Amino acid sequence: AQSVTQLDSHVSVSEGTPVLLRCNYSSSYSPSLFWYVQHPNKGLQLLLKYTSAATLVKGINGFEAEFKKSETSFHLTKPSAHMSDAAEYFCVVSARSGGYNKLIFGAGTRLAVHP
Amino acid sequence: DSGVTQTPKHLITATGQRVTLRCSPRSGDLSVYWYQQSLDQGLQFLIQYYNGEERAKGNILERFSAQQFPDLHSELNLSSLELGDSALYFCASSNPGQLTDTQYFGPGTRLTVL
Numbered sequence: 001a002q003s004v005t006q007l008d009s010h011v012s013v014s015e016g017t018p019v020l021l022r023c024n025y026s027s028s029y030s031p032s033l034f035w036y037v038q039h040p041n042k043g044l045q046l047l048l049k050y051t052s053a054a055t056l057v058k059g060i061n062g063f064e065a066e067f068k069k070s071e072t073s074f075h076l077t078k079p080s081a082h083m084s085d086a087a088e089y090f091c092v093v094s095a096r097s098g099g100y101n102k103l104i105f106g107a108g109t110r111l112a113v114h115p
Numbered sequence: 116d117s118g119v120t121q122t123p124k125h126l127i128t129a130t131g132q133r134v135t136l137r138c139s140p141r142s143g144d145l146s147v148y149w150y151q152q153s154l155d156q157g158l159q160f161l162i163q164y165y166n167g168e169e170r171a172k173g174n175i176l177e178r179f180s181a182q183q184f185p186d187l188h189s190e191l192n193l194s195s196l197e198l199g200d201s202a203l204y205f206c207a208s209s210n211p212g213q214l215t216d217t218q219y220f221g222p223g224t225r226l227t228v229l
Binding site (some may be wrong): 041045103104106 | 117163173218223
């Protein structure tokens with residue numbers, strides 16, 4: 001069965017320092033993986049996605065993620081945090097179950113950015 | 116603004132009642148997805164419709180149903196409501212409709228069941 005685990009529920013960084021949000025996945029086949037961001041009282045926005053092309057994926061707002069099959073990881077990084085990056089981030093894996101395709105969301109990582 | 120609209124923004128109702136949530140996708144998008152976000156369960160994919168037909172199914176309860184109309188808007192019907200159904204319900208849309216596509220999310224409908 002497919003699953004996704006976000007290893008940190010909360011991450012706190014200072015403005016201008018690097019961001020690392022960790023995600024591990026479990027999948028019986030080559031998955032598609034996504035990172036979404038949710039700002040307070042807003043809907044979700046796609047940051048980036050991996051669909052079996054280049055393993056290093058660049059997204060919006062300076063974020064990127066690297067697909068590492070050997071480690072079953074898809075960590076999200078950004079070289080320099082900005083105050084506007086404070087939000088909740090979700091790692092998502094596509095899955096197939098019972099004849100249907102579906103998306104499975106991680107529990108989320110809340111990123112706080114301090115001045 | 117994603118271009119996806121959801122009504123109403125807030126809904127307060129009582130246990131045992133039935134409600135309908137409405138979603139209008141982005142212009143040109145054929146696929147509509149419904150999600151539930153709650154403190155207990157996190158974010159869960161409920162169901163996907165593509166051009167009027169059910170395409171993918173997630174953790175949708177039997178008390179819940181959805182449909183997509185010829186003008187492509189979608190409705191999520193929740194019946195026999197329970198306290199645990201209180202959540203934020205999101206709609207998203209994409210084109211053409213694979214789960215690997217970028218999905219554009221609406222602002223959500225916050226349902227409170229008292």
